[in-house]
Amino acid sequence: MKKILTALALIFVGIPASAQQSAEACAALRDSVFPGGHVTSARVVAAADANPAYCEVRATALPAISIEVRLPLEGWNGKFYQAGCGGFCGVLGRADAGKSWINAMRPGLERGYATATSDSGHHGLSVVDAGWAYNNPQAERDWGWRSIGETNRIANLMIEAFYGNASTQAIFQGCSTGGRMAQVAALRHPEMFDGIISGAPAMDYPGLVGTKMSWLVQANTAPDGSQILGPSEAAVIGDAVLAQCDGVDGAEDGVIADPRQCEVDYSGLGLSNQQLDALAKWREGPRNAAGEQLYPGGIPEGSEPFWWLWLTGNGEGGGKLVPAFATNFGRYMAFDEDPGANWTPMDFDFESDPARMSLSTAAYNGDDPDISAFREAGGKMIVFHGWADAIVTPYKTVEWYEKAAELAGGEEALKEDVALFMVPGLDHCGILPGPNGINAAALDPLTPLEAWLNEGEAPTSIAAE
Incomplete structure (x- = not known):
């Protein structure tokens, strides 16, 4: 199914036709x-931990997409694994500097x-740095969608040059922004990936980061600019939620199985009316003056x-x-005309500003539910999201x-190609350990995806063994 790049002329200088999987060829x-x-x-990077020795190739897709390709020197399985990136990205290979598999190349390389x-097309000082996008639609385009295809294109050119053969199967894995990239890949490149892992997908950035996060900031800011709900209130609220909702699913296990079934009485907790109002707005999500839900x-x-x-x-x-x-997205990435460094989420207008993000919606979003082209091409997708995700709301997924x-x-027809796993107690992409210890390390969506692609066995779990 994977798109083979036969239309491009590739010239390799100094690589013998028979050379492959050697330090010299690298x-x-x-x-x-x-x-x-x-x-x-x-x-050449030496073998370490579970990683085999590999050829590390750094490349630039013009104008400014930095790409890293890792080619095993021995034991290549003939396949390709592409990883997304988190936040506003901007740090090449950041995920592989840690131990998590989320947005990392490591899970594929190890196998x-x-x-x-x-x-994703720019260098950032951190994953919340968006200054690169200021009045820079070309960089926004690369972050939004172009870096996905260019990474795939160049990686496959390197694969064919190094091994003398094209890959026979392609998988994409990403969470958060990487999950958004996974959704975009299914829509814009339906034949590029045989299998896709989409975790906690931030698939609607203008709606999520522009509208919803501005709502959260405004709801938690008092008239004098102070913060209404802080860490101490969070602890009190969390204790009340667990006490009243843990057993709703029939098991008292320290996690909320489905927050949609949770009804909490916050009276008697010592919260002020101002704090209760902020909490109600956080639970409700953004609305305009007419009461219409905006996200x-x-x-x-x-x-x-x-x-x-x-x-x-x-x-x-x-x-x-x-x-x-919310601040950096609104300043530099959200609006058709960037307001710049003086803008804050307190400036967001819920009546007029959602309509001012039309260009970013077209460039960034992957929330179109019509993935028929991907399914018709034979693609398989695993989507997972934590029910305890406080930043990328699971209700959107x-x-x-x-x-x-x-x-x-x-749903039965969709299940032939798409499997959704909503994980109780899981933080955003499993970054922090949950009350019962669950985090990203407790998950392994790659093994069931491989079984689905190679043996036709539909996944029933993504729990790591």
């Missing part, structure tokens, strides 16, 4: 020339895949243990990433799945 990739870009470095990722749902019950990182801070200067994302099922002719 070094020779430095002299390769291809349309629309160039290799910047190629070196013999040739792997690749990119910085599905709000902050789910059961996510309170993670609020310090995303919403309230920890009282020691850590966390509060939602305000940071559920809504997307329900709409996709309707378009497919029913």
